[in-house]
Amino acid sequence: MKSQRNVQPADRDLPSEKYLSLGALPNKELEAVMLRGERPDPDRLAGWEFRGMNTPNFTKLLGIKKFIKGFYKSPGGQLFGYNIPVVQDSTSSPWSYKGGVAKQFGFYRVDPVDAATRDNAYLNSLLLDYGRGGNHELDPTSGLRDYLVRVEPGSDDLMLGKAYYALGPLRVATSYFVLERLRPSNFTR
Amino acid sequence: MRRPAGIFTRDDVIHDVVLDCDAIVVGSGAGGGVVASELAEGGLDVIVLEEGGYHPTEEFAPEPGAMTRKLYRDGGASMAIGTPTILYAEGRCVGGSTVINGGMSWRTPEKVLDRWYREDHVDGVRDGGLDRYFERVERYISAAHQDPGTVGRDNQLLRAGADARGWKVVDNIRDQVHCAGTNNCAFGCPTAAKRSTLVSYIPRALAFGARVYSDVKVERIARAGKRIVGVDARVVRANGTRGPKVTVRAPITVVCAGAIYTPALLMASGIRPPSGALGKNLTLHPNAKVVAVFDENVEGWKGVHQAYQVREFQDEGFLMAAVTLPPSVLAMSLPRYGDELHEIIKDYNRIVSGGILVEDTVSGQVRLLPGGMPMAFYQLTDHDAERIVRGTALLAELLFAAGARKVLMPFDGVPLLRSADDVRRHVYGHRIPKKHIEVMTVHLMGTARMGGDPARHVCDAHGKVHDTEGLWVADASLFPSPIGVNPMETIMALATRNAERILDHQAHRRAA
Numbered sequence: 001m002k003s004q005r006n007v008q009p010a011d012r013d014l015p016s017e018k019y020l021s022l023g024a025l026p027n028k029e030l031e032a033v034m035l036r037g038e039r040p041d042p043d044r045l046a047g048w049e050f051r052g053m054n055t056p057n058f059t060k061l062l063g064i065k066k067f068i069k070g071f072y073k074s075p076g077g078q079l080f081g082y083n084i085p086v087v088q089d090s091t092s093s094p095w096s097y098k099g100g101v102a103k104q105f106g107f108y109r110v111d112p113v114d115a116a117t118r119d120n121a122y123l124n125s126l127l128l129d130y131g132r133g134g135n136h137e138l139d140p141t142s143g144l145r146d147y148l149v150r151v152e153p154g155s156d157d158l159m160l161g162k163a164y165y166a167l168g169p170l171r172v173a174t175s176y177f178v179l180e181r182l183r184p185s186n187f188t189r
Numbered sequence: 190m191r192r193p194a195g196i197f198t199r200d201d202v203i204h205d206v207v208l209d210c211d212a213i214v215v216g217s218g219a220g221g222g223v224v225a226s227e228l229a230e231g232g233l234d235v236i237v238l239e240e241g242g243y244h245p246t247e248e249f250a251p252e253p254g255a256m257t258r259k260l261y262r263d264g265g266a267s268m269a270i271g272t273p274t275i276l277y278a279e280g281r282c283v284g285g286s287t288v289i290n291g292g293m294s295w296r297t298p299e300k301v302l303d304r305w306y307r308e309d310h311v312d313g314v315r316d317g318g319l320d321r322y323f324e325r326v327e328r329y330i331s332a333a334h335q336d337p338g339t340v341g342r343d344n345q346l347l348r349a350g351a352d353a354r355g356w357k358v359v360d361n362i363r364d365q366v367h368c369a370g371t372n373n374c375a376f377g378c379p380t381a382a383k384r385s386t387l388v389s390y391i392p393r394a395l396a397f398g399a400r401v402y403s404d405v406k407v408e409r410i411a412r413a414g415k416r417i418v419g420v421d422a423r424v425v426r427a428n429g430t431r432g433p434k435v436t437v438r439a440p441i442t443v444v445c446a447g448a449i450y451t452p453a454l455l456m457a458s459g460i461r462p463p464s465g466a467l468g469k470n471l472t473l474h475p476n477a478k479v480v481a482v483f484d485e486n487v488e489g490w491k492g493v494h495q496a497y498q499v500r501e502f503q504d505e506g507f508l509m510a511a512v513t514l515p516p517s518v519l520a521m522s523l524p525r526y527g528d529e530l531h532e533i534i535k536d537y538n539r540i541v542s543g544g545i546l547v548e549d550t551v552s553g554q555v556r557l558l559p560g561g562m563p564m565a566f567y568q569l570t571d572h573d574a575e576r577i578v579r580g581t582a583l584l585a586e587l588l589f590a591a592g593a594r595k596v597l598m599p600f601d602g603v604p605l606l607r608s609a610d611d612v613r614r615h616v617y618g619h620r621i622p623k624k625h626i627e628v629m630t631v632h633l634m635g636t637a638r639m640g641g642d643p644a645r646h647v648c649d650a651h652g653k654v655h656d657t658e659g660l661w662v663a664d665a666s667l668f669p670s671p672i673g674v675n676p677m678e679t680i681m682a683l684a685t686r687n688a689e690r691i692l693d694h695q696a697h698r699r700a701a
Contacts, residue, residue: 032642032644035464035655036642036643115416115657115658116414116416118414120414123656123657124643
């Protein structure tokens with residue numbers, strides 16, 4: 001693993017102002033951030049969990065506004081990741097594991113986007129491919145395809161994502177989400 | 190016809206062919222010729238595909254009809270739709286528009302480069318950042334002032350008028366070696382003194398192993414997802430119909446087909462950069478022409494094409510020059526008919542034809558018509574129309590100051606002017622509707638604009654098309670804004686810079 005000297009963890013309990021401001025941007029501006037963003041460095045994601053927030057308000061009604069995403073490397077060195085459900089309280093409150101324990105689900109494989117494949121919406125991003133994450137084939141999360149970019153050049157502490165759902169060859173955009181570095185994790189699978 | 194090794198024409202491709210190489214260059218003019226040469230020199234196996242024919246210097250002659258059919262797209266009579274409709278001309282031959290332009294070789298004004306940096310995040314271009322590219326280009330095209338004794342009387346009168354008014358005049362720098370002043374630039378230089386890419390960069394590309402396929406029109410850029418894998422092209426038969434297929438596969442494609450056909454090819458290939466700006470931002474330096482008749486025998490066809498530029502009003506966004514046209518072309522472009530046209534043309538030997546070039550403030554767009562034909566749409570603004578009127582009026586005053594007896598303005602409904610007082614009476618004193626202005630151009634720019642923001646620009650600052658892999662642009666389509674001077678050297682410098690980036694990119698790929 002590369003040095004994480006430049007990684008600056010956010011406040012462990014509360015989201016930063018920058019994070020909340022980003023999450024409040026209209027979709028048009030979020031789209032511009034997606035287009036302008038750099039591809040994150042996979043080595044600086046591995047071994048960390050990030051607080052996640054879906055931007056559309058309807059996700060609050062569905063109980064998926066807040067979540068945690070984590071990243072780990074397989075023994076072979078391939079980057080993978082997972083989600084953890086969290087308590088759906090105010091976004092100004094800390095991100096707490098639902099039920100007080102971390103329950104990983106919705107696994108995904110992480111790779112730079114390959115221009116020649118179907119999932120190539122943002123060539124400047126990392127693709128979080130739930131179809132290759134080792135989920136059960138009937139698991140509905142298997143259809144998710146997330147793209148992830150840096151918000152600020154050179155920094156992987158704050159990232160913007162865009163989620164799609166795969167329906168056969170079709171890809172349906174579902175939401176933007178923001179991630180902020182939260183805490184180290186030693187999860188492996 | 191004898192051809193250099195490496196040049197192929199329709200006569201060589203009589204069956205469908207499939208070719209492989211490292212890099213495909215679409216077009217062979219100021220952008221394509223340069224990129225092909227630089228990439229070939231950098232060690233890549235390059236194939237140039239040029240829709241037009243290969244016509245060596247020996248074929249060039251002062252025969253406007255035959256030459257426009259050979260060397261120009263649509264015989265030089267393409268049109269941008271709007272008010273007024275604007276006639277434009279593009280080269281379509283090996284060497285592209287550099288074969289038929291005046292050869293003016295001006296660096297991009299520093300204020301323009303500064304604006305590109307500030308407003309469009311085009312990095313590395315200001316504070317002399319492009320100087321080494323300009324120097325390299327100037328060396329290969331032999332950019333220089335004219336030899337003494339080659340300036341014709343028409344240009345001497347332009348200079349005399351400017352001097353009489355106290356206006357700033359500059360000697361043109363042109364891509365020429367001992368130009369003899371045969372004034373046939375627009376129909377191919379018959380002495381090869383003008384260093385178009387046909388006789389400069391293309392031979393250099395061939396020497397480094399490039400192959401040039403003329404009479405081959407690229408119809409589609411082939412891709413796998415967003416990765417470009419080559420192009421699908423067709424031989425253009427002598428009668429214009431589609432001939433055998435030419436399929437070329439390469440990891441790099443550089444499109445240099447000009448500001449109309451570059452976006453058209455990308456659109457036809459289903460390439461949609463996320464900015465939505467492809468085909469938009471068309472600017473074209475509107476030109477308008479003033480014809481002055483003198484008492485003396487001017488014989489404007491003797492002497493170099495455009496020896497000088499009047500730069501007094503550059504800050505207002507327009508330049509002036511003297512451009513002699515052959516009688517048939519001049520007659521076709523004058524806003525007069527019948528006896529009135531005869532009144533002007535009978536004095537052809539005593540005519541000085543001057544023009545202004547306006548740095549426009551508005552943009553049009555290129556769209557694909559059903560069937561895949563591109564069409565340019567452009568609406569002249571009131572502000573630019575006013576500058577055309579003011580610029581041509583000032584040019585008329587200059588020509589009267591040089592001794593002109595009568596001046597024909599490029600406006601329907603304005604009588605033949607016989608004095609500087611007439612300029613004030615019939616031009617300044619009237620509002621001239623835009624539809625009454627005769628406008629044409631040879632500078633088309635901006636339809637795949639470059640810049641650092643994929644949300645606003647089609648290409649990055651080095652011509653790579655945003656949101657694609659392996660696709661680059663290197664022509665005037667890249668300009669984020671008009672530049673206010675002749676664009677050839679800017680295109681060439683950017684093409685050199687883009688080629689350098691492509692080679693770096695390729696080196697990194699190979700290392701990885």
